[in-house]
Amino acid sequence: MKTYLDCIPCFLRQSLNAARMVSPDPAVHERIIREVLGWADEIDMNRPPPAMGQRFHRRLREITGVRDPYHRAKEEQNRMALALLPELRRELASAHDPLLLAIHLAIAGNVIDMGVNGSVDESDMMRAVRQALDEPIVGDFERFRRAIAAAKTILYLADNAGEIAFDRLLIEQLPQGRVTVAVRGAPILNDATEIDARAVGIHEIAELINNGSDAPGTIFNDCSEEFNRRFSEADLIIAKGQGNFETLSEEPGNIFFLFKAKCSVIADHAGVPLGAHVLVGPSAANSAPSERMS
């Protein structure tokens, strides 16, 4: 997906929030905002928004010397999400359709505010999960179920820390021995890295790799060759979160996106209402030739 003009004010707002999170110094905030404004002539609207996010966060790390500003927030998010798993796992065990419930939960993980400010506790989070579960999922669940059953190799692209604990519940419902989980190659925002994946035990139930990139999405020419090979060889890709949708929505291949459409640009691009919980499967135009023939 290209960058829309609407992304620019939103990106500036996010940049300011991130700068404030990383440094208490107003001079740093002003410097980074003026720098971002100064990129005006260079913004390539044909690239997806996460390309700009990657550039910004690299620069913010350079200016502040802080390598992983979201380190503590991610630890806390993992800890809190993990604390909910026993109860959710009991519900999955008695669910009429555990796969459907697990998909709901994986999207719920993308929805809930993991309490970066420490103002959210486990019971708040469980309430948010319950609310998220009440939302209908926009998308063809039965097609997704068939795609899972047919796939010999599944590549699961994770999104955020905390959320990745909920991803674990979905991965536990997928055929054992067929799933590889890919996380970001280096810290970027609160996106999950290998540390977060291990914290919630992903390595115990699936193969774990990283994509070699510090973009908040999946940008092939920034990913490792090994990751790109795995991507092109997988029978099925499950991609979590807006960042992966923004960067992969026009890729051919058997990709299913699971996310909440949190902004109107993405909702329009996906053809769903703002706020919808979405399962977007490959369109005829976007699927790989082999899939299109079948």
Add this chain to the structure above:
Amino acid sequence: MKTYLDCIPCFLRQSLNAARMVSPDPAVHERIIREVLGWADEIDMNRPPPAMGQRFHRRLREITGVRDPYHRAKEEQNRMALALLPELRRELASAHDPLLLAIHLAIAGNVIDMGVNGSVDESDMMRAVRQALDEPIVGDFERFRRAIAAAKTILYLADNAGEIAFDRLLIEQLPQGRVTVAVRGAPILNDATEIDARAVGIHEIAELINNGSDAPGTIFNDCSEEFNRRFSEADLIIAKGQGNFETLSEEPGNIFFLFKAKCSVIADHAGVPLGAHVLVGPSAANSAPSERMS
């Protein structure tokens, strides 16, 4: 009030909305957004936000050749607000405290969405007015009442079209023959100009002047000498809307501001909760020497 870093993303968003309102051409939208981004090095954070708004809208008018993009919207806003006056005037006539109700109504006029898109009708607007009237006013109403009684000359700084019909109801409660109403000197956004003031009959109940400026606020070095003289000579200034507050909040003088705090930067600056309906009087530090002595 200075420009805060938070104003910049907000300003870009407003700029994009304005560009879309003025021109259907995406190339124009992108051009103007890139230009605004290019101002990065020149943004003077010590000037109030309306200074940037003025510059932007001048440039937008230059690029598009449209002198008054909000012309039709303003006409419609005036028409709809006028349609509500008979009913509101009846309520004022039987009110226990007509001045207090008129102040509520003047702030209500600053609150309600006047239906720029034509999607709002009179009954929607009346509902919005009723909701706005239920909001408490944060501020010292009795001090304002005394200031009105003591003033021989009152300068009333109007804000938007449509809203100015509600201002008329408040002006009707002020001592006759003492009020001058000042509007913007040229079209800027949907701010009221002399055309709008006349459309709602302000000239029939008060002296009507314009400030000679096309800023969405009151920037002295951009206003006419005549306006500045009237400003400095008035015993009492009543200033409507955020734009006038942003540009005059640190001016000495006997100024009362009436507005809804629609953004958190302004709410913080005024020391009120976000969304509050505000009547901000002169602080001891800000009042003119003569007032401080009394």
